[in-house]
Amino acid sequence: MARKIPKIAVYKFASCDGCQLSIVDLEDELLEIGQRFEIAYFMEVTRAVKKGPYDVGLVEGSISTPHDVELIKSIRKDCKKLVAIGACATAGGIQALRNWASVEEFSKYVYAKPEYIQTLEKSSPISEYVQVDLELRGCPVNKYQLLEVLSALLAGRKPNTPTYSVCMECKRKGNVCVTVAKGIPCLGPVVQAGCGALCPTYSRGCYGCFGPMESPNVKSLASKFIELGMDKKDIVLMFREFTGWSKEFREVDRLIEE
Amino acid sequence: MSSQQKTYFALDAEMFGNIIDVLKDLGYTVYGPTERDGAIVYDVLDSAEQIARGLYDEQSPGRYKLVKKNDKRYFGYVVGPQSPKYVLYPPQHLLFKVRKDGKTFIPQSDGKKIAIVGLRPCDLKAIEILDNVLLKGPYKESVYEALRKDAVFIAVNCVEPGNNCFCTSMNTGPFAQSGYDICITEFLTDRSHVFILDVMTNRGAEVVNRLGCRNATAEELDAVSRLMEEAKNKVRKRLNTENLKDDLYKNIEHPNWNEVGNRCLACGNCTLVCPTCFCSSVFDKSSLSMDVAERWGLWDSCFSIDYSYIHGGSIRQSIMSRYRQWLMHKLATWVDQFGTFGCVGCGRCITWCPVGIDITEEANRVRG
Known part of the structure; x- marks a missing residue:
């Protein structure tokens, strides 16, 4: 009996791309991942895009603009399981330092025409806006935890990602x-x-x-x-x-x- | 050492390193105390050069410091962060492997024989407790059994006990009473530097025979006896064990539990450095190719929330309840469960607690 190949989508919001690179960094397992999963949407790696819905979506980055808010809501609809990966997606990231300051004031110093900038007051984790099925922590995420999540997904078991110290x-x-x-x-x-x-x-x-x-x-x-x-x-x-x-x-x- | 019927041997300190070669020649993988990252740890020793020398430790709650002195003493320190369970019951161990074709692979002992040099009396007692827990019940812990079975223990009496040691209270030290193959007392003066060897087993005798020892003199044995008396008095920390179990049971709702719960980090360090904490969990690994799965054992801790997870959730949500569970097990419920305390007074949990929580102080406060 042919096993249905799960479709994966990888997304990015406000972030440095390091977590996506951790996926690519799974050098020894990458070919196997390509065989076991259909990489349907992963702009960091390929321009070829397959239409949703997707079995699992891995989301890097924090939500920091009104556009992000709309996008993450539609991504949530497209993905059966949504996994937030990395410190940005799970805690708002280093860019959340602005949450203690005035974005408006920052914009004035950084941009010649701050009125063109559309941004939210705060940089927030994905879970602030949509339901997340699993969070993988870290800056960047640990590639072996990524592998564990993918292996668990194939086996239909709960991934082993401890929450202790x-x-x-x-x-x-x-x-x-x-x-x-x-x-x-x-x-x-x-x-x-x-x-x-x-x-x-x-x-x-x-x-x-x-x-x-x-x-x-x-x-x-x-x-x-x-x-x-x-x-x-x-x-x-x-x-x-x-x-x-x-x-x-x-x-x-x-x-x-x- | 008061019994004079036994034969005690003496070995010149400069010859002590030979013990590593002898053990290696006999086919043992030798673990011994060596300096790493500012502490004394048990690592595999290839040569005697790696054994720590001239090092002394200063320990207090939440603090450990090695100090170098200008002498050649081998065992000027007491216990470091690792206990023998690192060697005999490894933190992560493969239990079995299953292949898709239905074949199951259970790892067999590779016949590795272990020798641990420099074990302290409290650690010998801890191994006795682990034997009781892991090997005496209806189900044996096979990983521990395989490593433990042929292990040789070269113990060292503690002539310079540490500030966090309370072995005299737990009746486990500072001198070894049983559980060793050879027990060493280091004797260092301005004029001489010798090891007095007390041989308990045939395996120990086999090692001593190859070392080329002479018999210890009466003067040396007298000197050792004096060292022992002095050392006993140097153990300052105390825990009164009289009625301890009952006192703790009576004070299960004592306000101090909340107080210590506020300081406890629930990080689990105390349980992992403890030489008798034996809890482990199992987890499964499956491969991407889906044709092989493995089951592993992994040291766990009663300080994690998952540890007390049962149907419906974890039963020990508060840090206070987790600390209470741990201390009560060590000093009260262990007695009912296994017939001894689960604490040997080594003081590791006191030293390696990042916020310096002292089990003896907490027990005393609770029994109030």
């Missing part, structure tokens, strides 16, 4: 904790696993590109950073990077003052 992966790897042994501030305890504890493996603190884990205790970790000698201002900036607009990290300034 980076520390779990870090300790399993046998890494020495950078915070305890070297006093390096690391967001690992409050950040979701999935990267394989990439930064701590190279003796750097986690900077949180996978966003908040399932039950992040931001306040307690911030207290630890104060104890390590960090300024409150720097702690806020540390949380406000790629996933700063995520619900749990957004209010770090208020949590520190509590």
